[in-house]
Amino acid sequence: MSNQERLLVELTDAVGCCSPLVREPLSAEQAVELSRLFKAMGDPVRLRLLSLIASHEGGEACVCDLSGVFDLTGPTISHHLKVLREAGLISGERRGTWIYYRIEPDALRRLSAVLVPDVAAAGPA
Numbered sequence: 001m002s003n004q005e006r007l008l009v010e011l012t013d014a015v016g017c018c019s020p021l022v023r024e025p026l027s028a029e030q031a032v033e034l035s036r037l038f039k040a041m042g043d044p045v046r047l048r049l050l051s052l053i054a055s056h057e058g059g060e061a062c063v064c065d066l067s068g069v070f071d072l073t074g075p076t077i078s079h080h081l082k083v084l085r086e087a088g089l090i091s092g093e094r095r096g097t098w099i100y101y102r103i104e105p106d107a108l109r110r111l112s113a114v115l116v117p118d119v120a121a122a123g124p125a
Contacts, residue, residue: 026114037111040087045070046080053090053101060102 026034041047052069053061067077081101084090088107092099 034111034114037087037089037107040083040089041111043080043083045072045077046084049077049080049084050089050103054103060100062098062100064098066101 041050048069049066052066056065063077063081066081067074070077081090081092081099085092085101088104090101091104092101094100
């Protein structure tokens with residue numbers, strides 16, 4: 001099973017039947033935490049970086065694998081990775097001179113769980 005397939009299974013298990021947005025309003029604290037995560041993903045470069053890391057073989061990507069994909073400087077890529085890391089969407093591990101990044105499945109689980117529509121409440125399409 002690929003990392004993406006495993007993540008989809010985990011997300012499906014975590015979500016259950018109903019989105020938190022449908023069950024009850026978000027608390028102020030929940031809204032602040034979720035908005036921080038969504039804001040970090042709200043940049044096209046960062047969204048692509050998340051996708052590249054998540055879909056990379058083995059579920060992790062070296063910064064050297066990511067930098068060549070964009071027409072951006074190394075410091076700019078590092079800035080975007082830092083924003084994702086500080087938001088808790090990715091984690092990094094230094095190995096020698098390179099840093100290898102992984103997606104944090106719990107953060108993605110929280111984001112997706114809040115957005116899954118409650119099909120029963122929505123009624124027929």
